[in-house]
Amino acid sequence: MERTLLCEIVTPERIVYTNEVRMVVAPTIDGEIGILPLHAPLVSALDPGEIRVMHGDDKVEWFAIAGGYIQVHEDKVIILADQAEAASQIDVERAKQALEHTKRLMAELPHEAESEIDQCEADLKWCEMQIKVAEKGH
Amino acid sequence: MPNLRDIKNRIGSVESTRQITRTMEMVATAKIKRAQEKIESARPYALSMMEVLGNVARYAKGAEHPLLEEHPHRLRVVVIAVTSDRGLAGAFNSNILRMTENVIRDETAEGVKVDVIAVGKKAAGYFKYRGIEPIATYRDISDKPTFVDAKSIAAHVIEAYAQEEIDAVYVVFNRFRSVAEQRPEIHQLLPIERRVVEEAAEGSDVRAEYTFEPDAKSVLRRLLPTYVETLVFRALMESAASEHGARRTAMKSATDNASDMIVTLSRSYNRARQAAITNEIAEIVGGAAALEE
Numbered sequence: 329m330e331r332t333l334l335c336e337i338v339t340p341e342r343i344v345y346t347n348e349v350r351m352v353v354a355p356t357i358d359g360e361i362g363i364l365p366l367h368a369p370l371v372s373a374l375d376p377g378e379i380r381v382m383h384g385d386d387k388v389e390w391f392a393i394a395g396g397y398i399q400v401h402e403d404k405v406i407i408l409a410d411q412a413e414a415a416s417q418i419d420v421e422r423a424k425q426a427l428e429h430t431k432r433l434m435a436e437l438p439h440e441a442e443s444e445i446d447q448c449e450a451d452l453k454w455c456e457m458q459i460k461v462a463e464k465g466h
Numbered sequence: 467m468p469n470l471r472d473i474k475n476r477i478g479s480v481e482s483t484r485q486i487t488r489t490m491e492m493v494a495t496a497k498i499k500r501a502q503e504k505i506e507s508a509r510p511y512a513l514s515m516m517e518v519l520g521n522v523a524r525y526a527k528g529a530e531h532p533l534l535e536e537h538p539h540r541l542r543v544v545v546i547a548v549t550s551d552r553g554l555a556g557a558f559n560s561n562i563l564r565m566t567e568n569v570i571r572d573e574t575a576e577g578v579k580v581d582v583i584a585v586g587k588k589a590a591g592y593f594k595y596r597g598i599e600p601i602a603t604y605r606d607i608s609d610k611p612t613f614v615d616a617k618s619i620a621a622h623v624i625e626a627y628a629q630e631e632i633d634a635v636y637v638v639f640n641r642f643r644s645v646a647e648q649r650p651e652i653h654q655l656l657p658i659e660r661r662v663v664e665e666a667a668e669g670s671d672v673r674a675e676y677t678f679e680p681d682a683k684s685v686l687r688r689l690l691p692t693y694v695e696t697l698v699f700r701a702l703m704e705s706a707a708s709e710h711g712a713r714r715t716a717m718k719s720a721t722d723n724a725s726d727m728i729v730t731l732s733r734s735y736n737r738a739r740q741a742a743i744t745n746e747i748a749e750i751v752g753g754a755a756a757l758e759e
Contacts, residue, residue, distance in 0.1 A: 338511045340613040340699050341504070358679050371521055372679035373688045397689065399518045401674055406514045410613065410692070447618055 331365035335381055337391060337407045344412045345381070345391065352405050353380040354398050363400055370400040376453050378461045379407065390415035392461035394454040411454060418462040427455040470742065473735040477728060484724035490554065491717035494710045497609075498645055501707035505642070508696075508703060515696060519689055520666035521674075525682035527667070532628035533690045536657050540633045542579045544601070544623050545569050546655070547593075548639035548701055549586035550608045550709040556716035558640060558709055559588040561650040565638050569652065570598075581632070583622060585702070611706055616699035624691050627656045639701040640708035646715060648708035655697055658690060 335352050337345040352363045355377030363370075379391040396409035434448040547566040549559045566589075570580045584590045584600040586608045593600050602622050607615045623635045635656040640648045678685050 336510075336514075338514060340508055340511045340616075340696055342507045343510055356679050361679075369674040369676040370679070371518055371676055371682075371685055373685050397518055397685070397692075399514070399521065401671070401676075406518070408511060408514055408518065408692075410617070447621065451614075 330384055331403070332384070333363065333365050333367075333403050333405050335405045335407070337379065337393075337409060337412050339409050339412050344409070345389075345414060347381070349381045350384050351382040352407075353382075354407065355379070355393075356398065363398075363405055365403050367400050367403075369402075370398070372398050374398055374407070374409070376457050378457070378464070379412075390461050390464060392418065392454075392458045394450070394457065413458060413461075415461050415464070418458045420459055420462045423455045423458040423462070427452065427459070430455065470735065470738050473731055473738060477731045477735065480724050480727050480731065484721055484728070487717045487720040487724060491714055491721055494714035494717060497710040498707060498714060501703065501710055502642075505700075505703050505707060508700065512696060512700070515689075515693065516666050517670070519663065519686075519693060520668070520670035521676055522678070522682050522686045522689055523663045523667035524670050524672070525676060525678065526686045531687060531690055532630075533624065533656060533658050533694065534660055534663065537630055537633040540576075540578055542581065542632045543569075543573055543634040543636065544581045544583060544626075544632050546583040546585065546619065546623075546635070546637040546698070546701075547589045548608070548637065548705040549584075549588040549592075550705070551587040551606060553588065554716060555709055555713040558648065558712035558716075559586070559592075562638050562640065563589065563592050565650050565652060569636065569638070578633075583619060585619065585705075607702070608706060608709060611699065611702035613695070613699050616702055617695050619702075620691070620695040620698045623656060624694055632656075637698065637701045639705045640712070642704045642707040642711060645711050648711050653697070653701070655694060658693065 330350070332348040332350060333352060335345065335347055335349045336343065350364075353360060354363070354372075355375045356372040357375050358372075360377075361372070374393065374396045376395045377393065379393055381389045381391070383389075392413050392415065393407070393409040394411040396407060396412075398408075399406045430448050430451045434445065434452070437444055437448070439445075545566055547562055549562050553559065566582065570582075573580045582589075582593055582598055582600045583602045583604075584593055585604045587605050590600065590603045590605060602619070604615065604619065623632065626632045627635060634654065636652050637655050638650065638652045641651045643649055676682075
């Protein structure tokens with residue numbers, strides 16, 4: 329029996345994914361890393377990006393995440409994401425609409441509303457990420 | 467003697483009110499369940515977060531972080547008041563507003579300037595009426611709070627605290643203890659109490675030799691703001707569940723009161739009807755007797 333990893337992707341709102349997998353690829357702030365079973369204990373911050381989960385039969389699942397953390401310990405990978413969505417669950421139409429909406433919103437904001445602008449930029453990134461991952465993952 | 471038709475109208479109006487309160491009670495009951503499930507599904511993240519925080523804190527021992535730092539002076543504090551958008555929930559909102567009001571009074575007495583972040587239309591309306599301008603107002607999120615909302619609220623205070631523009635942040639919200647019990651509570655959001663971090667560190671597995679990317683201190687620097695965001699999110703979710711709980715209780719007693727009222731009114735109605743009939747018979751008998759003579 330091949331050794332596997334328990335991969336868990338959780339957001340503050342729900343558990344997005346939990347399964348036994350062969351490999352997890354995650355976007356840390358120092359670049360992408362691949363995690364296989366027997367990996368040394370690790371904690372790292374993640375950039376917004378894509379997570380790839382590979383199964384024994386070479387099937388790959390894609391997820392979009394909006395930044396977060398990863399912890400690897402004893403063949404258990406926990407990914408704490410602000411937001412996360414499986415590629416198969418991403419509604420591209422809706423993401424595109426949200427993208428347009430946020431762009432319009434941002435254009436109307438005054439320059440001094442820094443926190444709102446930051447928020448909008450994060451939203452934009454997240455929408456773009458979802459669209460990108462949805463296209464790649466299918 | 468009250469008019470028969472008046473009583474009949476009263477009964478009709480109380481009955482339709484009861485219909486409304488009963489429906490609201492049922493809606494609230496259904497919503498409590500959903501809100502409770504949301505709190506439950508946030509637990510795995512919170513637990514994992516504490517685990518990661520513990521591991522990081524163990525390696526970054528003694529690390530300084532602006533969010534852990536208590537300021538030597540206390541000039542400005544921020545209170546986040548979490549209320550609902552809708553009323554008819556008993557003392558739900560007034561408890562929060564009173565508690566916030568107390569904090570404002572006590573702090574002001576010590577020469578501290580207090581700013582308010584109003585969550586929910588009730589808080590927004592109240593502070594406007596009191597002539598206090600909230601530094602931020604959030605409407606239409608109290609029913610279904612999202613983490614994005616929590617992030618946005620936290621963003622107002624995290625940066626300001628790190629820059630020492632404000633010296634403490636509190637959140638006032640209704641804690642959901644059970645379907646029948648909600649309690650207004652005040653929690654300190656910032657500075658993050660060192661105890662929390664230390665306890666998390668004690669719980670971490672000391673046998674594991676972790677590597678950190680880029681390093682423990684940088685991860686901690688990013689993790690602590692996220693921790694604050696989850697605390698805000700938690701408060702929003704607790705408040706949402708409490709709101710439905712409070713509304714259910716309020717509507718249940720309104721429904722019960724309406725039922726009692728209908729019983730009393732029906733009794734007066736029957737008594738009045740009886741009196742009218744007796745009166746009529748007496749008149750008929752009187753009339754017949756007059757004819758016989």
